Amino acid sequence: MKSSDCSRRKLLQYLAGSPLLAGLDNLPLIAAERLDDRDYIAESAEWAVNVFDMENVALKNLSQAHWTYVSQGVDDELTLRANRAGYERLHLRARRLVDVSTISKQTELLGHTLASPIIMAPVGGLGMAHTNGEIEAALGARNTGHKMILSTAATFGIEDVTAARGEPVWYQLYATNIWEITQGILRRVEASGSDVLFLTTDIPDRNQDRMRRFDQNSDACTDCHIPGTTFADRTMLQGLNAPRNISSQNMAMDWAWLRRLRDSTDMKIVIKGITHPEDARLALSAGVDAIHVSNHGGRADESGFATIDSLPEVVDVVRGRIPVIMDGGIRRGMDVLKALALGANAVCIGRPYIWGLAAFGQEGVSKVLQILDHELEVAMRQAGTPSLADITRDTVR
Ligand SMILES: Cc1cc2nc3c(=O)[nH]c(=O)nc-3n(C[C@H](O)[C@H](O)[C@H](O)COP(=O)(O)O)c2cc1C
Structure with a gap:
C-alpha cells in the first residue's frame, strides 16, 4: 500500500x-x-x-x-452529495403476493431494444483509469450487452470503440466554440454508424477546486497526458485542423444553436444536462428526441439539488411524449428503481463503471453492470413489479 x-x-x-x-x-x-x-x-x-x-x-x-x-x-460539492442523499429520502412501497418468478428489465429506447435500462454514461479520458480506456470499457459492455455513450473527450476514437463494442455506440457531443469543427466531429460519428447523439449542455463554466491543485504537467498526470496538449489534440478532433485554443465548451450555445444542430444531422438528439422544467419545455419545442436529466454527476452547477429531485418536474412537463433519461449518484439497483418510478425511461451510471475499469479492466466494468442489474431485479421483486412497465410513481413514497 x-x-x-x-x-x-x-x-x-x-x-x-x-x-x-x-x-x-x-x-x-x-x-x-x-x-x-x-x-x-x-x-x-x-x-x-x-x-x-x-x-x-x-x-x-x-x-x-x-x-x-x-x-x-x-x-x-453540495450537488455531488445531494445526488446521493436524494435517494435516501425516497422509500420503496413493497408489494406482496405478486408472481415475480420472472423479471424482465427489457425496454425500448430511441429505436433500440435494451436488455437493461442501465446505460454507461459518457466519461472523458478513460485512459486515466486503464491503458485501453474506452476500448476496455466497450469490451466490458459487450460482455453484458449494455449500451455505452462515448465522450467527445474520449482517449480512443469512435471507430476503435465501435469495433470493441461490436455495434455502433451512442455519442456525446461537446459543442465546441467552432461550428465547422463540431460538424467535422459529427460527420465522423455518423460514419461510424452511431445514431444517437447526446448534446451536453451543463458546463458553460465550472469551478473544480480539487483538480486545480494538480499541475497537469506534473509526474502525477503525464502517464496519461502529454504535456502541453490541448482539446485540439483529443482523438475525436484529429484531422480536423482545430486551432490550439479551441474550447470544448461553447458558452454562446443557445436554443437557436440547438435548432441548427437539429437541422444538420439525422441522428436522434438527446439533450443532456437538463434539470429545470422550463428548459424541458424549450427542449421539446426545439424537437429533441429525448431529455437527459443530469447535473454531470455533481460536476457542473453547485445548485445543491439532486437529479432525482429534478426528475419529476421534468417528467411532468414531458408527459410521456419523449423518453426521459437520468443520472447522478446511482450506486444501487434500488436507486435505479426509484428513478424509474419517478418517470425515467432509463438511467446512466458514471463513476461506478469507472471504478470497475480502474479496478479490473473489462471484467470490472462487466461486474459493475451485473451487480446493478442483479440489485435492480431484487428491488423489482420487492416492489412486485415483474416488468419495467409495472413500475409507477406508486412504487415509491
Ligand atoms: C470523471 C468523469 C468524467 C466525465 N466526463 C463527461 C464527459 O466527457 N461528457 C459528459 O457529458 N459527461 C461527463 N461526465 C458526467 C457523466 O456523463 C454522468 O453525467 C455522471 O457521471 C453521472 O453521475 P455519477 O458519476 O454519480 O453516476 C463525467 C463524469 C465523470 C465522473
Whole structure:
C-alpha cells in the first residue's frame, strides 16, 4: 500500500469515528463515497459484492490526481452529495403476493431494444483509469450487452470503440466554440454508424477546486497526458485542423444553436444536462428526441439539488411524449428503481463503471453492470413489479 493511501485511510477512520460528524454528508469527499467495508479489497472482479467494493480497489489503483479527477464535484460539492442523499429520502412501497418468478428489465429506447435500462454514461479520458480506456470499457459492455455513450473527450476514437463494442455506440457531443469543427466531429460519428447523439449542455463554466491543485504537467498526470496538449489534440478532433485554443465548451450555445444542430444531422438528439422544467419545455419545442436529466454527476452547477429531485418536474412537463433519461449518484439497483418510478425511461451510471475499469479492466466494468442489474431485479421483486412497465410513481413514497 502506498503511504498516501495509508494516511488517507487513517484520516478517514479518524473522521468516521468522530462524534462531531453525524454521517457521510458531513465528510469532505477527499476519498471514497462510503466508509464501511473500507478495508475490503476484492482480489478479483468476482469478489466485488457491490459497486463500493470496486471503488475500494479503484482508490488503491488510481494515482491521487486521477482519483481526484473521478471523485470531485465543484465548489463545496453540495450537488455531488445531494445526488446521493436524494435517494435516501425516497422509500420503496413493497408489494406482496405478486408472481415475480420472472423479471424482465427489457425496454425500448430511441429505436433500440435494451436488455437493461442501465446505460454507461459518457466519461472523458478513460485512459486515466486503464491503458485501453474506452476500448476496455466497450469490451466490458459487450460482455453484458449494455449500451455505452462515448465522450467527445474520449482517449480512443469512435471507430476503435465501435469495433470493441461490436455495434455502433451512442455519442456525446461537446459543442465546441467552432461550428465547422463540431460538424467535422459529427460527420465522423455518423460514419461510424452511431445514431444517437447526446448534446451536453451543463458546463458553460465550472469551478473544480480539487483538480486545480494538480499541475497537469506534473509526474502525477503525464502517464496519461502529454504535456502541453490541448482539446485540439483529443482523438475525436484529429484531422480536423482545430486551432490550439479551441474550447470544448461553447458558452454562446443557445436554443437557436440547438435548432441548427437539429437541422444538420439525422441522428436522434438527446439533450443532456437538463434539470429545470422550463428548459424541458424549450427542449421539446426545439424537437429533441429525448431529455437527459443530469447535473454531470455533481460536476457542473453547485445548485445543491439532486437529479432525482429534478426528475419529476421534468417528467411532468414531458408527459410521456419523449423518453426521459437520468443520472447522478446511482450506486444501487434500488436507486435505479426509484428513478424509474419517478418517470425515467432509463438511467446512466458514471463513476461506478469507472471504478470497475480502474479496478479490473473489462471484467470490472462487466461486474459493475451485473451487480446493478442483479440489485435492480431484487428491488423489482420487492416492489412486485415483474416488468419495467409495472413500475409507477406508486412504487415509491
Ligand atoms: C470523471 C468523469 C468524467 C466525465 N466526463 C463527461 C464527459 O466527457 N461528457 C459528459 O457529458 N459527461 C461527463 N461526465 C458526467 C457523466 O456523463 C454522468 O453525467 C455522471 O457521471 C453521472 O453521475 P455519477 O458519476 O454519480 O453516476 C463525467 C463524469 C465523470 C465522473
